[in-house]
Amino acid sequence: MSDHYKSQQNKHNDSSKKVPPKEDRFVNPYNFVPLETVCYREWISEEGDSQTEKLTGYIECFIQLKTPIFIPNTSYDRAFTEDREDKPKSYDFFSYENLSGSQPISRKEKHSEPVIPGSEIRGVLRSVHEAAFNGCMSSVQENRQLSRRSVEQKKPGILRWNQEKNEWEIQPCERLMLNVTCEQEGHGQLMPRKDYYSLAEGLKIYVKSSKRRYKNRSYMNYVVEEYSLVEKKGDRWKIGYLHKGEPFGKKKHHESIFVESTEESCLPVSLEELQRLKKVLSKYNSEENRHLKEKFRPHRGYATYEKNFSRKIAEKKDVLVYYSISEQDTQIVAQYLSPSMLSQEVFLNDIEHLLKSNGGYQPCVDRNCVCKTCQLFGMVSKEKGNSLGSRLRIEDACVLDSLRQDDTALYYYPEIELPEMGEPKPGSAEFYVSRPLETEHINKSDHWTYDYVQLPDKKIEKDKLRTPLTASEIKIRGRKFYWHHEGWKSVIRKVYQYDSTSKSQSANAPEAEKGNKKMIQIIRPLRQKLRDSQQPLTFKFNVYFEQITQQELTNLLWTLDFEDPKCAHKIGRAKPLGLGSIQIQVDQVYQRRINKSNGEWELTPISREHCKLEVLSSSRQTMKRIATWKPLDFAQQVSYPQIDEANNGSKVNDAASHKWFTANRKAQGKFDKTLPTVEEELNTESKWLYKKRK
Known part of the structure; x- marks a missing residue:
């Protein structure tokens, strides 16, 4: 383990000693009775x-x-x-x-x-x-x-069929911000929303990038200074592709243009990842996602994207996607494809495999x-x-x-x-799954899912990659009781x-x-x-x-x-x-x-x-x-996870449970708190859960 990583861990450990007031404690309504070694039949x-x-x-x-x-x-x-x-x-x-x-x-x-x-x-x-x-x-x-919304920003890319290799791959891209909100300095050239909605997903568009990032902030992208639907030539003009995202209320002031990166090599993509993207799209198109309505049009759950995706895959045409990178058999690959930068991830390890690998507890x-x-x-x-x-x-x-x-x-x-x-959300791994044991190929991690672990410090190059987990390396907590x-x-x-x-x-x-x-x-x-x-x-x-x-x-x-x-x-x-x-x-x-x-x-x-x-x-x-x-x-302290009400302000839904889970995933997505065991709730104060302050 590097000295830098050790120092980051020490900082984390020191900060965890600052215990909030006891009145801020809450006890999750449910906990788990652990499984035994094997289900004996x-x-x-x-x-x-x-x-x-x-x-x-x-x-x-x-x-x-x-x-x-x-x-x-x-x-x-x-x-x-x-x-x-x-x-x-x-x-x-x-x-x-x-x-x-x-x-x-x-x-x-x-x-x-x-x-x-x-x-x-x-x-x-x-x-x-x-x-x-x-x-x-x-x-x-x-x-x-099993699935969960990832807090890690995914990378933009073009899913493309490589005729020579006879396989799909990802062409990494740079994302530019296309202004669809207002004519304001620093936002880039305005594309009126009525024009934006009339254009097709993946449309080729010629763009000129700004010289500075949006509001000159390092974590923001460059904006489209100018765009044209007809061919433009010149040093600063580039070919881009329009990617249409989902409505996101008044906060969403820009849409996306993908421009192929000339500095990054293509990454291989397995057919399994294409099937997984179909499952993600199916989740977005499910009934529970259709009640969200925006000013301009209702959210359709990527229905058009899903239809075009199936057609383009069958015809081996390009598809704009976001992706994450993982290390698989010493090779860097693209995984967890999605239509958006922050997206649901469908895990490969499902409940059936987990039960079988955790002692054979399947029905x-x-x-x-x-x-x-x-x-x-x-x-x-x-x-x-x-x-x-x-x-x-x-x-x-x-x-x-x-x-x-x-x-x-x-x-x-x-x-x-x-x-x-x-309904129950077993995708919350910090409550449903114990921390994976440290092994030769798995370092101690503060963030894990049903598929992978990820070290929190992204300043180290190797920590940008996800280390895959097998079903046998995942320890489910057991049976839920209230x-x-x-x-x-x-x-x-x-x-x-x-x-x-x-x-x-x-x-x-x-x-x-x-x-x-x-x-x-x-x-x-x-x-x-x-x-x-x-x-x-x-x-x-x-x-x-x-x-x-x-x-x-x-x-x-x-x-x-x-x-x-x-x-x-x-x-x-x-x-x-x-x-x-x-x-x-x-x-x-x-x-x-x-x-x-x-x-x-x-x-x-x-x-x-x-x-x-x-x-x-x-x-x-x-x-x-x-x-x-x-x-x-x-x-008297039993409740679902919650944000401290005294610091809520007046925003609707700020005290909802999902806000706590979002706040619990600190920098780089690592978990601040995990669900204590029954014994820890009763005896170990250091493991208690507390309200989050915004």
Whole structure:
């Protein structure tokens, strides 16, 4: 390691000692239970093990709510709002009643008897069982593509077919800034936007470059001082190509002209990179990117570029692209092609390869060779006749006592608008993947993805390159679970205020937040305690088991209640906001068998003392830590990553989570903070996460 790099690392380490105030700390809503070394699968014979006694019976269970919970009745998605495009979807709590066609106004004054579906309970139990007893990751979407927006500026180039070498390559270019905003000194010759939009992508254009960079700043490009659509000759005139970028609001004052570099050699490009660019374009053209609208025209997700790209590749014509450089088998190559300088990157290492390389935790597919969890809960295979039936049946959980129909507010909070929570973003490697281990060919890095590591100091020539990672060199953190906390109180308090004197509730109706309205939902959560008596709302259900071993029963009982009254499960929606905490209590366990003397079925109680786990594995210990319900020191600090609100100014969306991740990638993209482990959250202050200040 060079002295320069060491000095940069020391500077980084010194600055990290400046710990922010504790009140700036936040705890990410989720963390991970690590995987074990390998997912152990057993060969199962059709006859089974005749030497081991098998048990059949059921477990009586109760559920007590620790926080409000919400499970939607999906029979109607307009339970509290008008059936109009401009109104968000709204759901009532799950019940056996079909709400289709009910009137929103009248529904607010009614309620059905709530039910917690057995399928929901089953999903919760399966997730815990997989984590606690080293099962496969059955619910993971193996074919999900991992991607992330890169903060590193890509280089401009022309993707060109080399007839002699019979391969694609990149011709490096210089990017010039084309003024499309206003006639102002230093901006270059103006091309009116109506003219700009009328021109084709990749059009040859003759340009004269300015002598100084834009605003004379070293990190900016030169501007197009003059341009012409007809041929121009002269020392300063060059041939350029128009590259049409996406709309970017009022901040975007220039577009791009690519001029071939005479100083850089062409770089090879694999066919795999062309396929990856197609995936990037497909992501940009997906539905979630189409809601952005600009002053002049809506963002179309590079639809035209995508169509032209496929045609030009088929015809072996030039395509304008941006790219990054990597070192591959001692050769410098172009990778991660994109239509923009700052772009999404689709990674080669997908979830399927990562699970296989991290101990074989991909979902089970062969009924004759399955993990402990699939043996008990069953598995579904795409191959006909290869699925495995479950040996468990879980009832719906029903309220212990009948509910009064004349007082909806006794059992339910009024309907609330859920904040936008989005979906999981495993592309955030600093939260989902541990730092790659330092090896002979991988130096310690402060920035990594699912495909490569990159040293932070670009002043060293070799650090400009990305060092590729194999799937086996990437350590995924494990299985995601949510902390228990009481952040739900602030969500309800913001919208509704409870008048304890008049026993009435009044709505301070929130204004719909700006953003994608398709992400906003209105729900009516179930109270954790009856409003008047403050008695906990209790549900009852049974778990039926058939032909399972004593050890499987022991594992199942631990999965239900953790053998610890301080632990609880999470169920339903809005778990990151604190909703969904439930505690399952095992009441009685019965074995059902035939009395050989009279041939009748009989029930025999099974003592819980005979079903205790003597030794806790590290996975179960971590599972219990994150499932602990007792008040935690940081319970009030659980939230998604955020920018310090005191320094937000008045800009819309400045406090959004993605702003924190942007700020967390410091100079040259290195990570300032990574997600602490469960143990580090509880014990190691130096690893804590803090709000970022702008």
